[in-house]
Every structure is written in structure tokens, then in C-alpha cells.
Amino acid sequence: MKKILKNSGVQSFLASLVCIILGMLIGYIVLLIIEPSGAGEAIVAVAKNFLGYSKKSMQMKYLGNTLTKTAPLLMCSLSIIFAYKVGLFNIGAAGQYVIGSCACLYGALVLHLSWIPCMLLAAVAGGIFGAVTGILKAYCNVNEVISGIMLNWIGLYFTNMVLVQAKDAASAYTYALKSGGKAAILPSLGLKSVFGKNQYVGIAIPLAILFALIVWVVLEKTKLGYELKATGFNKHAAKYCGMAEKRNIILSLVCSGILAGLAGSFMYQTDMEQWQVTIASVPAMGFNGIAAAFLGGLNPIGAIFSSFFIQHITDGGSHVDLNVYCAQISELISALIIYLCGFVGFMKYVMDSRLKKAEEKAMENSNTEASDKQVPDAETNEKGGNK
Amino acid sequence: MEQTYAIEMLNITKRFPGIIANDNISLQLKKGEIHALLGENGAGKSTLMSVLFGLYQPEEGTIKKDGKEVKINNPNDANDLGIGMVHQHFKLVECFSVLDNIILGVEPNKAGFLQKSEARKKVMELSDRYNLQIDPDALIEDITVGMQQRTEILKMLYRDNEILIFDEPTAVLTPQEIKELMQIMRNLAAEGKSILFISHKLAEIMEVADRCSVLRKGKYVGTVETANTTMEELSALMVGRNVSFHVDKKESTPGKEILSIENMTVASKLHKNNAVRNVSLKVRAGEIVCIAGIDGNGQTEFVHGLTGLEPLAGGKITLCGEDITKATIRQRSLKGMSHIPEDRHKHGLVLDYTLEDNLVLQRYFEPEFTDKAGFLKRKNIREYAEKLIGEFDVRSGQGPSTIVRSMSGGNQQKAIIARELDKDPELLVAVQPTRGLDVGAIEFIHKQLIAQRDAGKAVLLVSLELDEVMDVPDRILVMYEGEIVGEFDPKKTTQEELGLYMSGAKRM
Ligand SMILES: Nc1ncnc2c1ncn2[C@@H]1O[C@H](COP(=O)(O)OP(=O)(O)OP(=O)(O)O)[C@@H](O)[C@H]1O
Numbered sequence: 001m002k003k004i005l006k007n008s009g010v011q012s013f014l015a016s017l018v019c020i021i022l023g024m025l026i027g028y029i030v031l032l033i034i035e036p037s038g039a040g041e042a043i044v045a046v047a048k049n050f051l052g053y054s055k056k057s058m059q060m061k062y063l064g065n066t067l068t069k070t071a072p073l074l075m076c077s078l079s080i081i082f083a084y085k086v087g088l089f090n091i092g093a094a095g096q097y098v099i100g101s102c103a104c105l106y107g108a109l110v111l112h113l114s115w116i117p118c119m120l121l122a123a124v125a126g127g128i129f130g131a132v133t134g135i136l137k138a139y140c141n142v143n144e145v146i147s148g149i150m151l152n153w154i155g156l157y158f159t160n161m162v163l164v165q166a167k168d169a170a171s172a173y174t175y176a177l178k179s180g181g182k183a184a185i186l187p188s189l190g191l192k193s194v195f196g197k198n199q200y201v202g203i204a205i206p207l208a209i210l211f212a213l214i215v216w217v218v219l220e221k222t223k224l225g226y227e228l229k230a231t232g233f234n235k236h237a238a239k240y241c242g243m244a245e246k247r248n249i250i251l252s253l254v255c256s257g258i259l260a261g262l263a264g265s266f267m268y269q270t271d272m273e274q275w276q277v278t279i280a281s282v283p284a285m286g287f288n289g290i291a292a293a294f295l296g297g298l299n300p301i302g303a304i305f306s307s308f309f310i311q312h313i314t315d316g317g318s319h320v321d322l323n324v325y326c327a328q329i330s331e332l333i334s335a336l337i338i339y340l341c342g343f344v345g346f347m348k349y350v351m352d353s354r355l356k357k358a359e360e361k362a363m364e365n366s367n368t369e370a371s372d373k374q375v376p377d378a379e380t381n382e383k384g385g386n387k
Numbered sequence: 388m389e390q391t392y393a394i395e396m397l398n399i400t401k402r403f404p405g406i407i408a409n410d411n412i413s414l415q416l417k418k419g420e421i422h423a424l425l426g427e428n429g430a431g432k433s434t435l436m437s438v439l440f441g442l443y444q445p446e447e448g449t450i451k452k453d454g455k456e457v458k459i460n461n462p463n464d465a466n467d468l469g470i471g472m473v474h475q476h477f478k479l480v481e482c483f484s485v486l487d488n489i490i491l492g493v494e495p496n497k498a499g500f501l502q503k504s505e506a507r508k509k510v511m512e513l514s515d516r517y518n519l520q521i522d523p524d525a526l527i528e529d530i531t532v533g534m535q536q537r538t539e540i541l542k543m544l545y546r547d548n549e550i551l552i553f554d555e556p557t558a559v560l561t562p563q564e565i566k567e568l569m570q571i572m573r574n575l576a577a578e579g580k581s582i583l584f585i586s587h588k589l590a591e592i593m594e595v596a597d598r599c600s601v602l603r604k605g606k607y608v609g610t611v612e613t614a615n616t617t618m619e620e621l622s623a624l625m626v627g628r629n630v631s632f633h634v635d636k637k638e639s640t641p642g643k644e645i646l647s648i649e650n651m652t653v654a655s656k657l658h659k660n661n662a663v664r665n666v667s668l669k670v671r672a673g674e675i676v677c678i679a680g681i682d683g684n685g686q687t688e689f690v691h692g693l694t695g696l697e698p699l700a701g702g703k704i705t706l707c708g709e710d711i712t713k714a715t716i717r718q719r720s721l722k723g724m725s726h727i728p729e730d731r732h733k734h735g736l737v738l739d740y741t742l743e744d745n746l747v748l749q750r751y752f753e754p755e756f757t758d759k760a761g762f763l764k765r766k767n768i769r770e771y772a773e774k775l776i777g778e779f780d781v782r783s784g785q786g787p788s789t790i791v792r793s794m795s796g797g798n799q800q801k802a803i804i805a806r807e808l809d810k811d812p813e814l815l816v817a818v819q820p821t822r823g824l825d826v827g828a829i830e831f832i833h834k835q836l837i838a839q840r841d842a843g844k845a846v847l848l849v850s851l852e853l854d855e856v857m858d859v860p861d862r863i864l865v866m867y868e869g870e871i872v873g874e875f876d877p878k879k880t881t882q883e884e885l886g887l888y889m890s891g892a893k894r895m
């Protein structure tokens with residue numbers, strides 16, 4: 001039992017679970033404070049999400065919605081993980097996601113390309129953004145967080161500017177793909193019928209899982225992963241043994257950017273949502289990727305589950321009864337839970353030190369027990385003296 | 388009358404995965420004494436001291452201070468009890484200045500505002516009093532290991548600690564600095580401070596310590612008064628056999644020229660002058676050339692320039708007849724250059740990697756370890772690591788899968804040496820290769836260097852250790868302020884003569 005608890009993977013998992021429960025609890029308390037009568041119902045609605053529907057086919061349909069949005073989230077968290085293993089914090093994933101979205105929508109709606117070229121455009125655009133951050137980092141030692149944040153904004157306004165070409169003058173949203181670029185919609189692979197005729201479900205979901213596996217294999221099993229992680233742990237040693245550390249920094253940010261760019265494609269090429277060209281804040285997808293990455297223990301496989309969970313909670317938020325609570329509550333509750341997910345590392349640390357303390361105590365107890373047996377006389381004498 | 392000890396560690400047991408680092412060890416430190424701790428690499432010395440300093444909690448055993456039992460849960464507790472420690476691998480903040488590092492955690496302040504000038508005064512006073520020269524405003528990442536060491540010592544003195552733990556303080560100091568440190572330790576002891584002192588250098592222990600406790604493979608062997616013992620006896624206690632302190636070697640038979648350096652100049656990070664100025668030298672196959680000198684005279688920059696870690700400001704390097712002045716580090720390595728770096732933690736190892744991954748750090752890309760598709764051949768890596776671990780006696784808790792960070796300092800060094808020697812280089816650049824090794828391991832490494840030489844390889848040794856400088860090489864070059872100021876035949880010179888050149892009093 002102890003052995004299992006000491007395993008780092010198990011610890012990560014438990015820590016994530018504790019964080020989730022804590023997040024739910026705090027969410028519940030907030031709901032209680034605002035309006036006690038509906039709190040229980042509301043938090044259950046958040047946790048249930050699609051399970052809240054009674055009909056099986058509806059459940060599947062809404063599960064399909066959650067999964068469709070999980071795919072881009074997973075890609076964003078993979079992007080974060082990939083860079084993180086090389087010691088880089090790619091907060092620019094949010095902007096790489098935006099520019100990826102821009103590229104695929106431009107390809108679909110303006111150039112009328114089919115889905116594969118659109119996807120490639122998104123990957124290239126994300127990769128270019130990653131490369132800019134990487135080159136600045138490697139050659140000018142510009143912190144990747146700073147340049148990433150700046151690029152997020154550049155990407156956002158650039159996208160708004162470009163996609164004006166792909167919309168009606170009357171609307172703030174780009175054309176739906178089904179009217180403006182049918183060829184670019186990702187194929188459904190027959191998944192549509194499995195998920196209650198949900199037309200958004202498609203190839204993005206298995207592709208995202210495939211990418212998670214690829215990232216895991218690259219990081220753990222290949223020479224490239226060995227080099228990248230060595231650079232992340234100790235860049236001086238990487239340089240000393242002749243690894244091209246500058247190239248590695250750029251390469252890892254390019255890969256990271258490609259993953260985030262593809263996230264944009266996986267989001268908008270399902271045609272589930274359209275880009276709003278008046279939007280003035282960077283979409284949360286890239287940032288939620290950070291939470292998903294950490295909740296998944298910075299492990300690509302873990303990220304599959306954590307991304308699903310985060311999307312599940314986010315969607316669940318929309319099921320809160322809006323007659324009782326104001327409209328923002330759903331985002332507040334899911335944000336709270338996601339926020340708590342960031343504490344996984346801390347939780348793990350707490351659990352580990354608790355375990356050690358408990359062990360020490362057990363050790364001490366057995367020691368004193370042993371010595372008690374050896375010197376029973378002294379014990380009784382002392383007790384006698386006390387009387 | 389019963390003696391009260393400043394510190395008593397009784398029946399301490401500390402286990403790590405796969406190994407008992409301290410097995411029922413007791414140690415008693417008298418007030419005002421200098422107590423040495425001796426033992427092979429991995430014997431458990433650092434662990435025992437870390438227990439005293441509150442970094443590790445022992446599974447069993449008690450600690451008493453002045454006869455009273457105390458519980459030391461963390462380094463803050465230790466500091467409150469007046470226990471200070473200079474770690475084997477320094478714990479300094481790289482991007483802070485020397486002064487900031489010294490006062491870190493105990494910054495003098497008025498209403499929350501730093502009072503640095505006061506601190507600076509106290510630090511400079513201590514620095515003068517104990518002759519520990521530092522530049523208070525230099526950044527840690529820019530200064531030599533020797534100066535980092537002095538910073539650590541000042542850190543301890545600044546906190547007015549009365550129990551001082553020195554974990555291998557002399558491994559990185561020059562002979563002159565060691566003499567000064569010995570004097571400092573004697574003064575401190577005379578002031579009533581008690582000192583625990585770990586060293587692999589028996590001569591130092593004999594000279595400065597009152598008593599010496601010996602550990603072997605985690606177990607306590609015994610404590611001896613240094614006045615009643617000899618170096619031979621100590622080393623026998625420590626490794627369980629007699630160690631020869633003298634290096635046996637045949638006459639060298641130098642062959643063709645392997646390395647030629649012409650007018651190498653390297654800029655300094657610390658000051659405007661060049662750290663290495665117009666250095667020219669040659670190393671031939673089958674000879675060991677040693678660059679001797681006091682730490683900080685350009686050796687580090689020289690080696691960085693030679694191995695490609697720093698660009699040259701001028702000059703030309705030829706390896707085996709090929710111009711490598713502009714070659715990358717990897718190209719130099721593939722052309723047959725091996726490098727045992729000065730700073731094993733910064734350059735030599737990826738501490739969070741396993742031992743096996745570190746052992747292939749220079750060769751992971753070879754077909755033996757990576758297949759055509761770019762996948763690592765884990766099985767081959769494991770086998771190779773096991774071979775090196777066996778050959779070089781690298782000791783650790785969990786063999787090839789041990790995380791290197793948890794290994795003892797000496798065994799980390801052995802891992803680097805194993806990796807660099809097994810590359811079968813044409814030219815081996817070895818900087819302080821025996822730093823932190825026990826006498827048995829030093830004997831082994833010296834034999835390995837000579838075996839390289841006898842196999843027709845060129846060896847360029849950079850050493851601060853005068854014994855090593857006199858014993859191992861076939862030719863000695865003395866470096867002073869970035870220039871080669873003298874060339875000597877070790878058989879025809881003396882340590883005193885070298886000393887004059889190393890200190891700049893004489894030059895050729
Ligand atoms: N944090 C740790 N986790 C696991 N094993 C450890 C840890 N610290 C030390 N060890 C193991 O305990 C043993 C003793 O290590 P220690 O550092 O005390 O040796 P040492 O006597 O200081 O040796 P050296 O002279 O090489 O510095 C080593 O085998 C080492 O691998």
C-alpha cells in the first residue's frame with residue numbers, strides 16, 4: 001500500500017484528484033454564499049455536464065460537443081508540455097492557437113482550400129509564431145514568456161484584421177464553413193452517428209489523441225527527446241556535450257507552436273464556432289491548456305484525461321440554472337475549479353511530506369515500543385515517582 | 388569530570404533507496420576541536436553532515452548539543468543552534484552578487500529596508516580578518532570556484548555560527564589557499580568554535596585536525612588522534628588496504644604532434660583585459676602535459692577556448708593536423724577531444740538524468756545507442772552503463788537507474804571520468820580530474836591517465852594540486868595571469884620553484 005502511494009505517477013494522479021475535489025468544494029461554497037437554495041443543484045449540474053440529460057442519445061450528443069472541444073484543448077496542453085520539458089514556458093501557445101485559427105479560416109473561407117491544406121496552413125502559422133519566440137530566445141535571450149505574451153496580442157489583432165475578409169458586413173462573425181468553405185470541414189469518419197447525429201464530431205478527436213501518443217514517444221523514447229530534455233534540465237551540460245542548444249530551443253518552440261496551431265484548426269474546422277472579429281481578448285483555449293498540462297502531471301497521456309475533465313467542467317458550467325444565478329456564474333465556477341488544478345504540484349509536495357512524516361512517526365513508535373519493553377523498570381519507577 | 392561535547396551524534400542511521408548511507412554511526416565533537424571525517428567516496432560523510440545540518444531526517448539516532456538532546460528539522464533549526472555548513476557543492480544563487488549571497492536570509496534591515504552598507508562593512512571586515520579575498524559585487528556565475536568557496540565560508544562566519552561544518556572545502560582551493568584556510572580553521576578553533584572537516588587529503592587532516600573519525604561503506608570504523616597515527620594507517624583504515632601515494636610510470640616516448648595552439652587569446656567575462664593572452668603550446672602523442680597555476684589565472688578560460696565553450700578572441704588551434712579554431716564542440720569531440728570539465732555540476736552532468744543517461748552523454752547519437760529512426764536503444768545503453776560502472780567502480784544506490792543528483796560527489800566525478808576516458812580520445816583535456824576523489828580512486832585515475840599516455844594518446848592536464856602536478860605529467864607549463872610563464876621537467880624541478888613562477892615572482 002505504502003509502496004503504491006510512494007509511486008510518483010500514483011501521487012500525481014491522487015494530487016490531481018484532490019485538487020479537483022477541492023475546486024468543486026470551493027465552487028460549491030461560492031454558490032452557497034451567492035444563493036444557498038440552488039447551490040447543490042448547480043454544482044451537480046456542473047459536475048454532470050452532459051450526464052444531466054436523461055435521454056441516451058442526447059447524452060451522447062453533448063458528450064460529442066465536449067469531446068470536440070477537448071481536442072483543441074488537448075493540443076494546447078501538449079504544446080505547453082512539449083516546451084516545458086525543454087525548460088521553456090510557452091505562454092505564447094494562446095497566440096499560436098489564434099494564428100493557427102486565422103490561417104485555417106483564411107484557407108477555408110478566402111482561398112477555399114480543402115481540409116488537409118487548411119490544417120497544414122494552421123500548423124505552419126503556429127510553427128512560425130513558435131519560431132519567432134524561439135529565435136528571440138536563442139539569439140537575443142529574450143524571455144519566452146514576454147515575447148509570447150506580446151505575440152499573443154499581435155496574433156489576435158492580426159487575425160481580426162485578416163478575417164474581416166471572410167465575413168458579412170452585418171455580422172461580427174466569420175462565415176460558417178458549411179456555407180463559405182464546405183471542403184474545409186474535418187471529416188466525421190462516421191463518428192457523427194455514434195454521437196447522436198452530432199455533426200461537429202470528427203477526425204480531430206482521434207488525431208489529438210494520436211498527437212498525445214506521438215509527443216510521449218518523442219519525449220521518452222527518441223534521441224530528440226533525450227536532447228531536448230537534457231537542454232531543459234541543464235543547458236550548460238547540453239552545450240558542453242555538443243548538443244546544439246540554440247537549435248534545440250528553436251526546434252522545441254516550433255514543435256510547440258505547430259501543436260498549438262493545429263489546435264486552432266481542430267477548433268474552427270469542425271465549424272462548431274465562428275471567429276468573432278471584434279473580440280478584444282485572447283481566447284482562453286491556450287491558457288486553459290496550461291491548466292490541463294499541469295493537471296495532467298505534465299505527462300502527454302495524463303493530458304488526455306485532464307483536458308477532457310477541464311472541458312467537461314467548462315461545458316458543465318453552462319447547465320447552471322440561470323434563473324437562480326447570474327450569467328457569469330458558470331464561467332466563475334469552472335474557472336475556480338481550473339484554478340485549483342494549478343495546485344497539483346503543491347498537492348503532490350504536501351502528500352509526499354505527509355507520507356514521510358507518517359513513516360517517521362511509525363518508526364519512532366516502534367522504536368519507543370521496543371525500548372519500552374527493554375526497560376520496563378525505568379518506566380514504572382518514573383510513574384511511581386510522579387505519583 | 389565527564390567531558391561535555393559540543394555536538395554528539397548517537398547511533399545515526401539514514402537509509403536511501405537501495406543503500407544504507409549511515410549505518411548506526413556515532414560521532415562526538417569536542418568544544419574547540421577540529422575533527423576530521425574521512426572515508427571513501429560514497430562512505431556517507433556528506434549524508435551524516437546533512438543530518439546534522441537538518442537537511443535529512445535520520446531513521447534512527449539522536450543528536451545532542453552541549454549534552455542536551457535537540458531535534459534539527461531543517462537548516463533554520465541548525466542555524467538557530469549555531470551550526471553552519473559549507474556544502475561540497477555550493478548552494479549559491481548564480482545571478483546574485485557575492486555580497487547578496489552572503490547576507491541572503493539574514494539581511495540587515497531598518498523598517499524593512501535593506502541596510503547593505505552595514506552588511507558590506509561586516510563582510511569586508513571578516514574578509515580582511517580571515518584573509519578571504521572576494522569581490523563583493525561580482526556575480527557568482529562569473530567568479531571562479533575558489534572564490535565561490537570563500538563566499539560560502541564567509542556566509543557561515545557572517546552568521547556567527549560556532550559549529551562549523553566544512554564538506555570538502557579544500558577540494559577546490561589552491562595550495563596557498565589551503566594553507567590559509569588551515570590557519571583560519573586553527574584561529575576559529577582557538578576562538579572556541581568547533582569544526583567538523585571532511586577531506587580526502589590525508590596530509591591536511593594530519594596537519595590541522597585534532598582527531599579523525601573514519602567511515603567505510605556507511606559504517607563507523609573508528610576515531611584516532613592524529614598525533615598518534617600516520618597517513619598510511621589512516622588510508623588503510625579508510626579503504627581497508629594500503630594505498631601507494633607515489634605514481635609509478637615509465638619514461639614517456641612522445642610521438643607525433645596531436646595538439647598545437649598558437650597565440651590563443653580569450654576575453655575575460657570579469658574584466659576588460661583578456662583572461663588568456665597569446666598562449667602557444669604543443670602536446671604530442673604519448674605525453675602528459677600539465678598546466679599548473681593558481682586558480683583564476685586564466686586556466687578556466689583557456690580550457691573553455693580550447694574545448695569550444697567560449698569563442699577565441701584570437702589564435703589558432705590544430706588537432707591532429709586539422710584546424711579546429713572554428714569547429715563546434717561536437718565536431719571537436721568527434722575529432723577525438725575529450726573533456727573532463729572543471730565544474731561537474733554545471734557542465735559535466737545532467738543531474739536530473741539517470742546515471743546511464745549521463746554515461747552516454749557524449750555518445751548517445753552513435754548507431755550503437757540510437758537506431759536509424761531516431762529511437763534510443765535502451766538495452767544497449769543499459770549494458771554499456773553497467774560495463775562502465777563496473778570498470779570504474781562508480782557506486783550508487785540503484786545502479787544505472789540512479790538519478791545522478793543523489794550520488795555522492797566523488798562518484799559523480801568517477802562517472803564523468805568513465806565517460807570521457809571510454810570515448811577513447813586522441814586528446815584528453817582533464818581539468819582537476821581527481822577533485823573530490825578518495826585516495827584509492829585518485830590512485831586509480833592517475834593510473835588511467837598514464838595508461839592513456841602509454842596507449843599513445845595526448846593528455847592535457849590542468850591541475851591546482853601540487854602533488855599531482857609533480858607526480859603525473861611529463862612536462863609542466865606554469866600559467867600566470869593568462870600567460871605561460873615557464874616550462875619545467877617535473878624530475879628536475881621542485882614545488883618551491885614552481886611556486887615562485889605560479890605567484891608571478893619569476894618568469895622565463
Ligand atoms: N538524496 C539521496 N538520495 C538517494 N541516495 C543518496 C542521497 N544522498 C546520498 N545518497 C547515497 O548515499 C551514499 C553516501 O553518499 P554521501 O554523499 O554521503 O557520500 P560521501 O561520503 O560524502 O562521498 P564523497 O566523498 O564522494 O562526497 C551514496 O551511495 C549516495 O549514492
Ligand SMILES: [Mg+2]
Binds near residue numbers: 434
Ligand atoms: Mg560528499
